[in-house]
Amino acid sequence: MTDMAEEKPPKRKIHWIAHFREGWSIYKQNILGKIGLTLLVVFALMALFSFVPPLIDPMYHPMTGVDPVISSSEGPSFKHWLGTDFMGRDILSQLLAGARIAFMVGVSAAFMSIFLGTAIGMISGYMGKFVDTFLMRLAEVIMVMPTLLVTLILAALFGQLSIWAIVLVIALFRWPGVSRVIRAQTLSLKQRPFIEAAKVAGASHLRIIFRHIMPNVLPLSFLYMTFRVTSAITIEAALAFLGFGDPSTVSWGMMLQWVWKTGHMFKAPYWLLPPGICISLITLSFYMLGRAMDEVLDPRLRREQ
Amino acid sequence: MECWSNGCTIMDNEKKTVLELRDISKIYKTRSSFFGPGGEQVVALNRISLTIYKGEIFGLVGESGSGKTTAGRLIVGLENPKEGEIYLNSTEISGLKGRALKEYRRKVQMIFQDPYQSLNPQLSIYESVAEPLIIHKIGGGVERLERVIQTLKTVGLSPPQEFLYRYPHQLSGGQRQRVAIARAMVLGPEFVVADEPTSMLDASYSAQIFNILLNVRDKLKVTILFITHNLAAARYLCDRVGVIYKGNLMELGPADEVIQNPKHPYTQALIDAIPKFGHCGEIREYKTFLRPQRKASEGVGCPFFKRCRKADETRCRIDVPPLRAVEDSHYAACFFAEPGHEKRPESDACLLGI
């Protein structure tokens, strides 16, 4: 009897590993997925390394680092691999810091909006009737509001928004898209016999939602999270570019704003191009990640030669 | 003898009634579809009364649209009847809610038809089978494990340890259905509804499931309602059989009796239609199915009138035959049902006509 009880934990772990391995072998075959993942690893490394430059020399600090010698925008050199901005600050360290912000904003905003969207989608789909109608109308109202515009208005009303306020606003405006998908999935799951079986076993509604529906809906949530990350990053970049970002953080959008504001748009390609390329690439790589994950999660999309 | 509007049932003093349906009706409204009118009322069950005795396997036989699945769903509380009452051990249970409903669920369980959909794909076999125990807060971790292992053994999934942490997609259809049976049995219920448990399995795997049900009935003393469209399976498995057509009970009696000596033209038509395995000479053909069907209005007269070759044009068109005793414990809802064996010529015509 005791060895049966001991057997239980190891077997569980084995399942997760096997599941992951299976998913990975499918993922590996997707070229897009591999490119996307590689790029993301590069960006992640950038984000991690962002702490390094100021430690080497204070002049490399993205915000406050001032080169004693250079005090204007200059091209790439041995000291500054990507050159300096209008104040003489190192562009590369700004780029690294921007990667960190991109991940932070992207992942937190995505996570929050998915959390909200999944919960609301499940409850809406499962409860149906009045609750469903109310929540979905609310979702529609929010969905049609242009996120960027509203955030700009909020910024205008409340002055400069901190980076976390921006994350919160993005999350609050981006849950409807997810919730509709999760709701559709919940509706189809609701009819499945295993849900009826849970009812017949005596499960309460809450138990059915969290024990039976949620695990089946989570893969979709994670998938959508990758897409949400791209939109979060883009929104933050746009806000920063327009001048409504958090002035105490160095993001790629902020960098673009500085290029523009200081009239260096056409004069300093070494300053203009890196942040722009980074925004495009990180968005693309998250998208590719999402598409490859889609194939892993939905067996029907897999191709057999 | 006790009588209700749909007929009379003899209360056998020796047998104990476990489940009783009294004048049960269920009506569905079809939703208007893009192409059709919709908004119609479909009578799934029309004032059915049924008694099931303790320890028996009762077969409810009918084709699609007969209402047999609906009856099962009403019994387990997935839906409520529009009219009539359901009694478990003489306690009325239709319309139960909350705690009382949960208590009821400990005693009455269901095995679903589709083994590919009735197990949560994200839960391991252990988790699926232990779920009812967790819901009803029975036992601690170790006890639950023991109980699940025991139940898996009873349904023939041996060695149980091999199956505990696998997932449904790793099991075959037959194995999944056994897990579904285990899940239904783990609480030790009194009554189980088995809704066409083999119709989605290959015919060669059905025998396993039948034998498991017999085993479970003998070992765990459960009463089973076996819903099926397969009369031959009902003959093998069931003590008594009820034949249902368009929401009405047409014939009721001991399984062997009903199959060897069917009294209702619909039952006879079913028997005619079952493949004979090439052994045609042994079987009498009743030829009661009328093709093409008669024109008649719905809801009036005998439900089988449109398709019945034996029907009387005037009487059967207007009057509804009640379910009455034709022989000892053998009931049929037909004006022409008579005791004794029907004199019919032996048919030597096989389907193939060779």
Next chain:
Amino acid sequence: MALLEVKKLSVGYNTKKGFLKAVEAVSFSLDEGRSLGFVGESGCGKTTLGMALMGLLPPNGHVTDGQIIFEGEDLLEKSEDEMRKFRWRKISMIFQAAMNALNPVKRVQDQIAEAILTHNPNLETKEALRRVEKLFQLVGLPEGRMRDYPHQYSGGMKQRAIIAMALSCNPRLIIADEPTTALDVIVQHQILEETRDLQKELDLSIIFISHDISIVADVCDTIGIMYAGQLVEYGSREEVFDDPMHYYTRALISSYPTLTGEKRELLPIPGESPNLIEPPLGCRFCDRCHASGDSCSIGPPEWVDITPTHKALCGLCLK
């Protein structure tokens, strides 16, 4: 000369896990006007066999060996263009769950007419519709329902429409894969009866494929039992049912409940069917067979002729 002669046909699929040998060295022949039934559980290769005969294997399916000789020609030698002209005109197929594949937004008559016109491009639409009318009469569908949409048909009617479609170009052979699953018992019986009548009337040859031996038992002249990609028993209906030789056939028949005769205990077949990516070297039924001997697992079994028309792939069956 037989209408169809298949010699040692082998078919497999490329899958991520390896090459799945779905059909292995199957040989049989079918005369004109006769019906042949293939019975086996899911995964035994019967559907693959049907698809291979029609040349309709999916992209990852390949015929690795054998010949399919129809009216004297080897179908495997034909190009896709030639097969396209061949299909439906000479051999047509009723796929599994075909009645669910009817186009819901097209009238039934139009769908059948389309099948006719695709294979007879020189025909006028009016003429095609006239043929549809004749087909409706043939399969027992009321003419007044020709202009209906599929959802207005009952299950039995849909299946009859599918049969009409399969007959539309007057084929010599029809391959019917599970033609009556999802139909009620009485309708199933009618369809089988009508199919038999049609077969006689049109001198058609039919290949039935089913997992349900009882369906095939009543309708087919010859039965082939398939297990794990191989044909394991082959003979006339009477021979296979009255005198089953292969242990799988015996087990299959005794696992079916019957309506008549004495009530005996149903003996289920224990275990599961083998992995076809790496099939066992010996007899594929060995580990589930209660009569297996030492010789069974060492090497592949040989065909044993029980009568000139009845054979079984089992070394032990005559002992």
